[in-house]
Each structure stands twice: as C-alpha cells, then as structure tokens.
Amino acid sequence: MADTQALYRLYGVPSWGSVLVEAALVQARLPYTFENVAGFDEPGPARDRLVAVNPLAQVPVLILPDGTVMTESAAILLHLAETYPEAGLAPSVGDPLRPAFLRRLIWLVTAVYGTFTYADYPERWAPSVPDELRSRVLGRRMDLWRQWEDEIAPAPWALGERFSALDIWIAAMTRWRPGRDWLAENCPKLLSIARRVDADPDLRELWTSNFGAI
Ligand SMILES: N[C@@H](CCC(=O)N[C@@H](CS)C(=O)NCC(=O)O)C(=O)O
Incomplete structure (x- = not known):
C-alpha cells in the first residue's frame, strides 16, 4: 500500500x-x-x-x-x-456518503475542536473569569455532542454501514472532556461507536500508547 x-x-x-x-x-x-x-x-x-x-x-x-x-x-x-x-478513511469523490462525511469532519474541527482552544486555556482569553469561560465552553461542547447524538442513526458507524475516519475521531475525541462517563449518560450511540473502534485490533496498540489501558 x-x-x-x-x-x-x-x-x-x-x-x-x-x-x-x-x-x-x-x-x-x-x-x-x-x-x-x-x-x-x-x-x-x-x-x-x-x-x-x-x-x-x-x-x-x-x-x-x-x-x-x-x-x-x-x-x-x-x-x-x-x-x-x-x-478507507473517507468516502471518495462521487460516493453519496462523501457530503455527509465532509460536513461532519469540518463540523468536528470548527465547532467541537475549537472549543478546546478556549476551554483548555481559559486564562488566556478571560483572565478575570477563567472558570466561567471553561464551564460555558464545556457546556457548548456537550450541546454539540448531544446534537450529533440526536442526528446519528443507530447504525454501527457514524456514516451508517460504512466505517470511516469519523469513527476514529469519535473514539479519540470522546476520551477528552467531558469524557466517556458523560457520554454513557448522554450519548449512548456515539459511545457505542467509540467502543467498537476501541476494540479494533489494528488500533488497540495506538489507543493504549496514547490513553493507557482501554
Ligand atoms: N485546528 C487545529 C486545532 C489543533 C488543536 O487545538 N490542538 C491542541 C491540542 S489537542 C493544541 O495544540 N492546543 C494548544 C494551544 O492551543 O495552545 C487542528 O484541527 O489541528
């Protein structure tokens, strides 16, 4: 390859x-x-x-x-x-799933990933109220995960029957705050995708080297 x-x-x-x-x-x-x-x-x-x-x-x-x-x-x-x-990271050009893939990938980096810039270092952006900024931005991130949870089909993968890098991103990003325990309560469909990716034999070593025991 x-x-x-x-x-x-x-x-x-x-x-x-x-x-x-x-x-x-x-x-x-x-x-x-x-x-x-x-x-x-x-x-x-x-x-x-x-x-x-x-x-x-x-x-x-x-x-x-x-x-x-x-x-x-x-x-x-x-x-x-x-x-x-x-x-097989992404549906190729012409695949009917490509627009959904692109939409969600860009949503992940603009809407969700961007929140970490602010909540991880709130003192940079709001030195007088860092805790408030952190908690509001975390709330926003929770809303975003819930929005995806509401839209996602109860299928094995984010795009339905087809595995893609979106599933890998779910597995990785749900390790970050608010984390898997929160997901279990609020986003069971996303959590089930994350767990399926955790169990992928090709990726297990990577998860362990990054996050410790999975
Ligand atoms: N838009 C960037 C965001 C990258 C990002 O936020 N990385 C975090 C680590 S997970 C970081 O480097 N944070 C340090 C900082 O923003 O100062 C991307 O998608 O690659």
Missing part, C-alpha cells in the same frame, strides 16, 4: 490532537516517526521545536515524506485519505 521508504514525521503529544492523525497513519499502515513535544504549551525547547514548524504552536503537525509541513487535522486527514484511498 505505502512506500515504506517514505517516512512521515508527526509532531504531537500522546493523547492530544496528534492521536487523530496518528490513528489515520496506523489505519493506512504508513510508517512514521513521532516527535514528542510534551510541554510545548509552556516556553521551552519543546515549544521552540513545535513553533519552528507551526507558528500557531498547536499539534498535530505532519511532515510529509517530501518535507512539506501540514497542520490542521482535517486537512491532514483529507490529504491522507486522498493519497491512500485503499485505507
């Missing part, structure tokens, strides 16, 4: 947003190295290494085999899906 000589280089932190890209690399059976930049959210060498490739100082960053720097998880995912269609 892949040119095994061509190595991808992923900048990330275990269990952080880099897991979204790492899972796609594993799913596509692509060789990669992992540049752990843990601690990059404080000044120091890890931040310096990250800022050198992404001035926004965010993970994930993927360096392609030709040296091209890619940031933005959805862009990276779409690039990998298009380059390695056999990995």
Whole structure:
C-alpha cells in the first residue's frame, strides 16, 4: 500500500490532537516517526521545536515524506485519505456518503475542536473569569455532542454501514472532556461507536500508547 521508504514525521503529544492523525497513519499502515513535544504549551525547547514548524504552536503537525509541513487535522486527514484511498478513511469523490462525511469532519474541527482552544486555556482569553469561560465552553461542547447524538442513526458507524475516519475521531475525541462517563449518560450511540473502534485490533496498540489501558 505505502512506500515504506517514505517516512512521515508527526509532531504531537500522546493523547492530544496528534492521536487523530496518528490513528489515520496506523489505519493506512504508513510508517512514521513521532516527535514528542510534551510541554510545548509552556516556553521551552519543546515549544521552540513545535513553533519552528507551526507558528500557531498547536499539534498535530505532519511532515510529509517530501518535507512539506501540514497542520490542521482535517486537512491532514483529507490529504491522507486522498493519497491512500485503499485505507478507507473517507468516502471518495462521487460516493453519496462523501457530503455527509465532509460536513461532519469540518463540523468536528470548527465547532467541537475549537472549543478546546478556549476551554483548555481559559486564562488566556478571560483572565478575570477563567472558570466561567471553561464551564460555558464545556457546556457548548456537550450541546454539540448531544446534537450529533440526536442526528446519528443507530447504525454501527457514524456514516451508517460504512466505517470511516469519523469513527476514529469519535473514539479519540470522546476520551477528552467531558469524557466517556458523560457520554454513557448522554450519548449512548456515539459511545457505542467509540467502543467498537476501541476494540479494533489494528488500533488497540495506538489507543493504549496514547490513553493507557482501554
Ligand atoms: N485546528 C487545529 C486545532 C489543533 C488543536 O487545538 N490542538 C491542541 C491540542 S489537542 C493544541 O495544540 N492546543 C494548544 C494551544 O492551543 O495552545 C487542528 O484541527 O489541528
């Protein structure tokens, strides 16, 4: 499937947003190295290494085999899906499920993922009321998960019968706040997708290395 000589280089932190890209690399059976930049959210060498490739100082960053720097998880995912269609990460152009896939992927990065920028570091944006900002933004994120839960069919995967990277993203992002216990109470259909992906033998090692015991 892949040119095994061509190595991808992923900048990330275990269990952080880099897991979204790492899972796609594993799913596509692509060789990669992992540049752990843990601690990059404080000044120091890890931040310096990250800022050198992404001035926004965010993970994930993927360096392609030709040296091209890619940031933005959805862009990276779409690039990998298009380059390695056999990995089944996304319905291809012309597939009737493609619009639903694109809509939900972009919704995930704009509506849901964006909330982490504000709730993870509320003191940056509202220094006088950080706790209030965190709790309001977390409330917004819960509303968003509930909205998807209401829309999703009770089928095995987010797109119905067809597995896609959306399922991988559900498995990863539901590890983040508000977390799986909240999901069990509020979003059982999304949780069942997450658990099905947890059990995928190809991805188990990745989940363990990122989140510990699953
Ligand atoms: N739009 C970016 C968001 C990436 C993002 O928010 N990453 C988080 C880690 S999960 C991060 O680097 N946060 C540190 C910060 O925002 O300072 C993407 O989709 O890749």
